[in-house]
Ligand SMILES: NC(=O)c1ccc[n+]([C@@H]2O[C@H](COP(=O)([O-])OP(=O)(O)OC[C@H]3O[C@@H](n4cnc5c(N)ncnc54)[C@H](O)[C@@H]3O)[C@@H](O)[C@H]2O)c1
């Protein structure tokens with residue numbers, strides 16, 4: 001429940017604010033809207049082209065927070081009405097982006113436009129109107145680790161100095177231009193530099209967030225159910241789809257890449273701290289991830305298979321995974337980040353935030369949600385007779 005006695009990390013009362021949230025209808029936006037409505041007195045001007053994932057927060061009118069959230073169906077690419085919303089707000093949060101790897105090498109122009117060009121007016125309007133901005137970047141701006149360039153048997157590969165990713169020290173290492181996978185990371189890096197420069201030269205109050213694989217309910221879509229049958233979402237949804245359909249999980253290039261996964265609900269706590277502690281968050285770039293939840297993609301597949309069997313009551317497949325090449329799975333121009341462990345010093349020091357949820361626990365709650373939400377629809381889709389055209 002919203003309460004007027006809420007205080008920030010320095011003990012000062014938190015004043016209710018109006019937040020313009022662009023990309024509010026997506027995975028992260030939906031969780032942030034829920035949190036802001038259920039636990040704070042803030043108002044949200046929610047901007048997106050879709051609202052399916054936040055319908056339950058917008059309706060019915062009897063919701064306890066009705067009147068504190070408004071949905072504006074605006075495509076920021078070609079509709080400048082959002083400038084008015086930024087002017088009405090105290091803070092703008094920009095989440096809008098194309099952010100699925102299957103798009104980076106196959107739709108590089110859309111990817112670059114979405115992550116750089118379309119974000120430009122948001123930064124400009126915030127700067128010109130002296131409005132605070134929280135901009136969502138990505139851990140992909142780090143690209144590959146320095147350690148990945150060392151010989152395979154080099155003992156230095158075990159040295160954290162060669163793989164831990166630090167906001168203020170690590171370089172951004174991308175592949176060649178033909179590896180169009182990096183179109184996204186490069187566009188995100190340039191918009192980060194622009195936001196930073198607006199802060200340095202024009203006094204823009206900004207915070208940049210670098211999410212490290214946030215996962216949980218409502219992430220992306222299940223192909224053929226609530227998204228295109230040929231679509232390729234991020235790994236959580238790809239593997240969920242395989243499990244729901246009783247198919248082996250596809251391991252790209254052997255599933256050797258490593259990731260750290262953080263539960264969306266933990267990560268949202270970090271974002272709320274940024275929102276409500278501007279003095280501690282402004283001018284900073286924050287890694288937001290869980291360094292304790294590191295696995296290879298192969299280990300993730302094995303764990304998801306075990307957890308899904310537990311929550312669905314269905315036996316695991318005898319052959320739970322198959323290998324596919326990245327060219328076959330993603331097409332020409334794909335490349336990968338080898339390893340992503342966030343350094344947590346800055347977010348610990350500034351905001352005292354630490355993630356709480358283990359990978360097993362977050363998969364258990366997420367796959368319970370996936371099973372409850374999609375199992376029936378998948379059963380129906382599979383049992384439909386194939387019609388010849
Ligand atoms: N989920 C993660 O782990 C993760 C990791 C790194 C970075 N990020 C970043 O966080 C942000 C949000 O990610 P997400 O996982 O919620 O993705 P998402 O795709 O679920 O959400 C993005 C939302 O932005 C909206 N959008 C895109 N273009 C728009 C436009 N032109 N006008 C209006 N709305 C538009 C989409 O409709 C979508 O609802 C992105 O900037 C992404 O790059 C996310």
Ligand SMILES: O=c1ccn([C@@H]2O[C@H](COP(=O)(O)OP(=O)(O)O[C@H]3OC[C@@H](O)[C@H](O)[C@H]3O)[C@@H](O)[C@H]2O)c(=O)[nH]1
Nearest residue numbers: 099101138140213233234235238250251252257297336
């Ligand atoms: O079915 C699949 C899907 C994916 N994968 C692999 O799983 C790993 C993770 O893939 P994801 O689709 O979750 O995406 P990545 O972690 O590579 O990038 C993500 O990172 C941070 C954000 O900016 C973006 O949301 C996205 O770019 C990759 O190595 C990918 O090749 C599989 O092995 N099988």
